[in-house]
Amino acid sequence: MRVKTMYKNLYLKKGKEESLERFHPWIFSGAIHHIEGEPEEGEVVRVLTSEGDFIAVGHWQIGSIAVRVLDFEDKAVDGAYWEDRLRVAYDLRCAIGVAGHEKGNDTYRLVHGEGDCLPGLVVDVYGKTAVMQAHSVGMHVARHEIARALVAVTGGTVENVYYKSETTLPFKAELGQENGFIVGGSTENVAVENGLKFHIDWLKGQKTGFFVDQRDNRSLLEHYAHGRAVLNMFCYTGGFSVYAMRGGATLVHSVDSSAKAIDLTRANVELNFPGDARHEAYAEDAFKYLDAMGDQYDLIILDPPAFAKHKDALRQALKGYARLNAKAFSKIKPGGILFTFSCSQVVSKDHFRTAVFTAAAQSGRRVRILHQLHQPADHPVNIYHPEGEYLKGLVLYVE
Ligand code: SAH
Numbered sequence: 155m156r157v158k159t160m161y162k163n164l165y166l167k168k169g170k171e172e173s174l175e176r177f178h179p180w181i182f183s184g185a186i187h188h189i190e191g192e193p194e195e196g197e198v199v200r201v202l203t204s205e206g207d208f209i210a211v212g213h214w215q216i217g218s219i220a221v222r223v224l225d226f227e228d229k230a231v232d233g234a235y236w237e238d239r240l241r242v243a244y245d246l247r248c249a250i251g252v253a254g255h256e257k258g259n260d261t262y263r264l265v266h267g268e269g270d271c272l273p274g275l276v277v278d279v280y281g282k283t284a285v286m287q288a289h290s291v292g293m294h295v296a297r298h299e300i301a302r303a304l305v306a307v308t309g310g311t312v313e314n315v316y317y318k319s320e321t322t323l324p325f326k327a328e329l330g331q332e333n334g335f336i337v338g339g340s341t342e343n344v345a346v347e348n349g350l351k352f353h354i355d356w357l358k359g360q361k362t363g364f365f366v367d368q369r370d371n372r373s374l375l376e377h378y379a380h381g382r383a384v385l386n387m388f389c390y391t392g393g394f395s396v397y398a399m400r401g402g403a404t405l406v407h408s409v410d411s412s413a414k415a416i417d418l419t420r421a422n423v424e425l426n427f428p429g430d431a432r433h434e435a436y437a438e439d440a441f442k443y444l445d446a447m448g449d450q451y452d453l454i455i456l457d458p459p460a461f462a463k464h465k466d467a468l469r470q471a472l473k474g475y476a477r478l479n480a481k482a483f484s485k486i487k488p489g490g491i492l493f494t495f496s497c498s499q500v501v502s503k504d505h506f507r508t509a510v511f512t513a514a515a516q517s518g519r520r521v522r523i524l525h526q527l528h529q530p531a532d533h534p535v536n537i538y539h540p541e542g543e544y545l546k547g548l549v550l551y552v553e
Contacts, residue, residue: 159230161200161211162191164221168204174223177538179273181212181221189214196291198224198231213274213292217324222273222290236296236303243270244307250531252369253279253308258349260311262532263366264304269534269542276322277304278362280345280354283314283338285362289322294329301337314338316356333357344425348373350396351425355418364391367545368457370530371493374549375455376401378491382453385409387440387482392419394455394493396426399433403453408435409443444481452487457547460498468500472509475501479513483521486552495527495547503546510548520553 166174170185181201193199193214201210201221211231212223224231224239243265247253252262264284265277274290284304288294301315315337323331343354347369356363372393379401386394389408398406408419416437423433436443440458456478462471475496482492496506503526514521527547529535535542 161198162193164189164199171203179223180219183220196295215291233299240303241307261345261347266533268536268539284312285316285356287322288319314340372397379403384453385451386455388457389419390415392422406433411439413437452490454482455493457495462498462500475509476512480516483517490552492550497545499544522551525549
């Protein structure tokens with residue numbers, strides 16, 4: 155039943171409702187016939203077929219993706235709406251065992267955009283602080299309502315909301331957005347993941363400050379670390395390094411081209427294993443380091459930044475993955491284990507596997523796939539939006 159709302163009506167061109175009937179949450183600008191009135195960017199609009207039948211409500215924005223669908227029911231998008239949606243997201247995290255009153259873990263992704271039917275919104279929780287990123291103008295406009303709902307649904311565990319959208323919002327929108335707290339203002343920034351402590355630099359760090367998406371893969375790495383000499387390439391905050399140390403690695407070398415990342419890694423190792431001489435960190439380029447190193451490692455992690463951000467960059471990216479992995483295959487000790495990842499959304503699981511296959515074949519080594527990895531359950535993929543799948547990895551045994 156229609157709730158009376160003041161939202162402007164947007165009419166689609168004939169036949170353009172097809173993908174929406176399959177619950178895909180995006181409407182491209184080319185699909186629009188006309189809009190009644192002139193909505194401001196970030197306004198909620200009602201989407202109707204060419205026949206005038208209601209189909210969805212969503213956030214309007216100027217750009218190729220013109221509407222991000224919030225709901226396929228004719229609803230008001232108000233404070234109660236955000237609470238409902240965020241409660242579903244929070245319950246899901248409690249169900250998978252990362253949120254609530256879980257012992258030893260207060261680090262998780264609470265909202266993963268389309269994966270939580272909240273396109274344009276990302277929220278990561280670090281202890282008592284949630285870091286929120288808007289990727290759409292609509293989510294920016296609703297940020298205060300969303301922040302209030304966040305505090306309400308997390309049962310008192312989240313007390314602060316830091317808003318970090320300076321670099322994620324479309325620059326054309328001229329929103330003059332600055333990063334900062336919109337609820338609370340704690341400087342406490344140590345969060346716990348599976349019993350390990352991490353300094354989270356949400357102020358200056360990449361994304362929301364930490365790569366929550368590797369949690370399960372870091373746990374698997376811990377399982378393999380005992381007695382091994384580990385190289386954590388592209389270490390950023392040192393997540394894999396700290397798990398490797400707890401797993402009983404004989405030595406752990408962390409490498410990242412960013413000196414700041416190396417400082418963060420050292421601080422996180424020190425926080426968990428003070429004065430432990432097994433760890434060393436180097437600020438160096440990955441390719442240079444791999445060329446210069448010897449064959450001392452029997453567990454190597456390669457978790458590079460996205461090599462392809464757009465479809466056009468795909469071919470080059472695949473070459474990059476092949477070149478990088480070939481270096482690891484040529485140096486890893488016999489009986490070694492390679493954890494290799496791609497977080498490029500445009501690189502499919504098959505693409506990535508082919509690139510790694512090419513690298514393995516070049517080395518001539520016998521290579522077996524032990525595990526095929528992906529993003530964790532708190533980064534869910536909406537079945538109607540397969541584009542939400544981005545992280546893939548392989549664990550390989552190299553003879
Ligand atoms: N593995 C990390 C996330 C890696 S993010 C984790 O679990 O949290 C990618 C990292 O690669 C960034 O920290 C970036 O500084 C680093 N990087 C980018 N280009 C690099 C290069 N050419 N050599 C070494 N590190 C690089």
